[in-house]
Amino acid sequence: MGMQFNEIQMTEFKRLVARYPEGKQKSALLPALHLAQESFDGWLSVETMDYIASLLNIEPIEVYEVASFYSMYNLKPVGKFVFEVCQTGPCMISGSDNIIDYIKQTLDIKPGETTKDGVFTLKLVECLGACGYAPMMQVGKIYKEHLTKEKVDAIIAEYRQLAASKN
Amino acid sequence: MGVKLLLDKANVPGIRTYDVYRREGGYSAVEKALKEMNPETIVEEVKKSGLRGRGGAGFPAGMKWSFIAKPEGVPRHLVCNADESEPGTFKDRYLMEFLPHLLLEGLIIASFALGSNDTYIYIRGEYAWIPDILEEAINEAKANGWLGKNILGTGFDCNIHVQRGAGAYICGEETALIESLEGRRGNPRIKPPFPAIQGLWMRPTVVNNVETLAAVVPIIHMGGDEYAKIGVGKSTGTKLISACGNINKPGVYEIDMTVSVEDFIYSDEYCGGIKGGKQLKACIPGGSSVPILPANLLLKTAKGETRYMNYESLSDGGFATGSMMGSGGFIVLDEDQCIVKNTLTLARFYRHESCGQCSPCREGTGWMEKILMKIEQGKGEMSDIDLLWDIQRKIEGNTICPLGDAASWPVAAAIRHFRDEFEWHVKNPELSQTSNFGLQHYADPIHIPA
Structure with missing residues (x-):
């Protein structure tokens, strides 16, 4: 058994479960998977999902089927920072194609890939509800909006620095 | 300037915090509802207001509330649908981010009217920073006696919980949302039974959009009849429109549904015209699902009448020559768009x-x-x-x-x-x-x- 929540994470997990009535602890599954993904390198391994199943006292398959349904859960390892760039209608008509091409070119990766240094993953996503501030992408919890090539350069530099300071 | 009922205080510095919101008259609708009214009279006022669901379907909110079953000894739940995922729509995000207490106020009143002691806000997972804002507001409201046990001495208990989704448009559909809230895949349920009879954990449940719940606050303040006087026909009150695409001023606008589509696109008060002086080609006026209209049918109906930003006028002509108000996600395409x-x-x-x-x-x-x-x-x-x-x-x-x-x-x-x-x-x-x-x-x- 590899990964387990530390004390702080476990306190948060218990807070999540406490929102629901007695016997309805399965309702905490989505938030618990978010917590697990944040706690364990940004993705959900089978081991992690089994661990969550044991904590919620449900079958592992109940976790797998949920984790594979929702687009925010990563079932494969990802870079330290994931650029999730919106490509749906409103962003497309505001120039997201150019932004996506520019990121691909600058990071030298295709959507779904991670840079060799393990810092960035590029993911194309569908509408994130920032249509008025397009083009845009999500990085972790944050939205980066009104993207231009210059802004993309600055964002890449910002996260490169953050990655370096974490090492 | 049109009437503003939801965003009138949006620019007050610090309105996101409890102290400022309260100083600006916040929570007085809760006081009025819990002290001077009862659940039945609240539902009655919402019915009279003609408020239609602001998520997209436009179903009368008061009627939806009146359907909730009340079997003895079974808890009931109110669920706030904050899964805003319809491309072109970002109005609920604005409300939650900048006016969290307005939503809470609406939620407390609606919870009281429906008898929900545990109310849930289901928010799309990507709006990852907003649950923190909402939870802070909930803590402030609780510390000041607007949530928790025996609110205002009425004997009514209410707690509000925030749950994040995880990336699934389908969870905006109310039964899929309920499935997701129960920790499952967002597969919609077959109706009937409707959520009002068997919803969350098979208990009677009402699911309402963020904007719908926020609109309950002005309805309580002014009364249903007065609210219904704003707007036109069955398009009562105000509506938030999130405008995007090739326009000069994308953003969230509150309209009273008497403004014409042409004014909405070209006037400086709203979209400020097409970006770069280009020509309007087409528009999807109510979120990506609703029919796209070419410029000529957008600005005027097939009969040649001015088209207005309201439920009836936008759907004039049916799908042959009209569209829908939908979620209010207004997507404008210029001449260069394919x-x-x-x-x-x-x-x-x-x-x-x-x-x-x-x-x-x-x-x-x-x-x-x-x-x-x-x-x-x-x-x-x-x-x-x-x-x-x-x-x-x-x-x-x-x-x-x-x-x-x-x-x-x-x-x-x-x-x-x-x-x-x-x-x-x-x-x-x-x-x-x-x-x-x-x-x-x-x-x-x-x-x-x-």
């Missing part, structure tokens, strides 16, 4: 978001995307256009939930109004890769106001 490409991105969206439960939607959305891709890449045949039409027709109305319809309508409307552009792509496989069809749809120049 209708085939735009329709392709929307078809891809619906293929991605189909939950896979019903075959017509699961298979059909994928077929539509592939055929549109083929046409867009200059590899299409004329028969593909008819095939697209045929597929969308076979999805619509043949699925458990409205996602099938939502996927069909954009494709149908694009072919209905812009068939010549699809044909142009087929006939000009090479030219269409480097050039675009522009405004060739219009025999006459499009009317542009001075």
Whole structure:
């Protein structure tokens, strides 16, 4: 058994479960998977999902089927920072194609890939509800909006620095 | 300037905090509702207000509330639908981010009216920073006696919990949302039973959109009759419109539903005209699911009358020549936009978001995307256009939930109004890769106001 929540994470997990009535602890599954993904390198391994199943006292398959349904859960390892760039209608008509091409070119990766240094993953996503501030992408919890090539350069530099300071 | 009921205080510095919100008169609607009214009279006022669900379907909110079953000893729940995922829509995000206490105030009143002691806000997972804002507001409200046990000495207990989704458009559909809230895949349920009878954990449940719940606050303040006087016909009160695309001033606007579409697009109070002085080509006025309209049918109805930003006027002419108010996601396309490409991105969206439960939607959305891709890449045949039409027709109305319809309508409307552009792509496989069809749809120049 590899990964387990530390004390702080476990306190948060218990807070999540406490929102629901007695016997309805399965309702905490989505938030618990978010917590697990944040706690364990940004993705959900089978081991992690089994661990969550044991904590919620449900079958592992109940976790797998949920984790594979929702687009925010990563079932494969990802870079330290994931650029999730919106490509749906409103962003497309505001120039997201150019932004996506520019990121691909600058990071030298295709959507779904991670840079060799393990810092960035590029993911194309569908509408994130920032249509008025397009083009845009999500990085972790944050939205980066009104993207231009210059802004993309600055964002890449910002996260490169953050990655370096974490090492 | 039109009437503002929701965003009138949005620019007050610090309005996000309890102290400022309270100083500006916040929570007085809760005081009025809990002290001077009872659940029945609150439902009555909301019915009288004519408030229609602001998530997209436009169902009368008061009527929805009155359907809730009240079996003895079974808890009931109010769930706030904050899963805002319809492309073009970002109004609920604005409300939650900048006026969290307004939403809480509406939630407390609605919870009291429906008898919900545990109320849930289900928010789309990508709005990852907003739960922190909401939870802070909830803590402030609780510390000041607006939530928790025995609120204002009425004996009413209420707690509000925030749950994040994890990336699934389908969870905006109320039964899929409930499934998700129970920790499962977002597969919509077959209705009946409706959530009002068996919803969350099989208990009576009402699911309302964020904006709908916020609108309860002014309704309590002014009374249902006064609220109903704002607007026109069955489009009562105010509506938030999130405007985006090729306009000068994208953003969230509160309108009183008497403004014309033309004024909304061109006046400086709202969208400020088309970006770069270009011409208007088309618009999807109510979120990506609703029919796209060419500029001429957008600004005037088929009868030649001015079209207004309200439920009735936007749908004037049915799907043949009209559209829908939907969620208020107003997407404007200028002369340089390609209708085939735009329709392709929307078809891809619906293929991605189909939950896979019903075959017509699961298979059909994928077929539509592939055929549109083929046409867009200059590899299409004329028969593909008819095939697209045929597929969308076979999805619509043949699925458990409205996602099938939502996927069909954009494709149908694009072919209905812009068939010549699809044909142009087929006939000009090479030219269409480097050039675009522009405004060739219009025999006459499009009317542009001075």
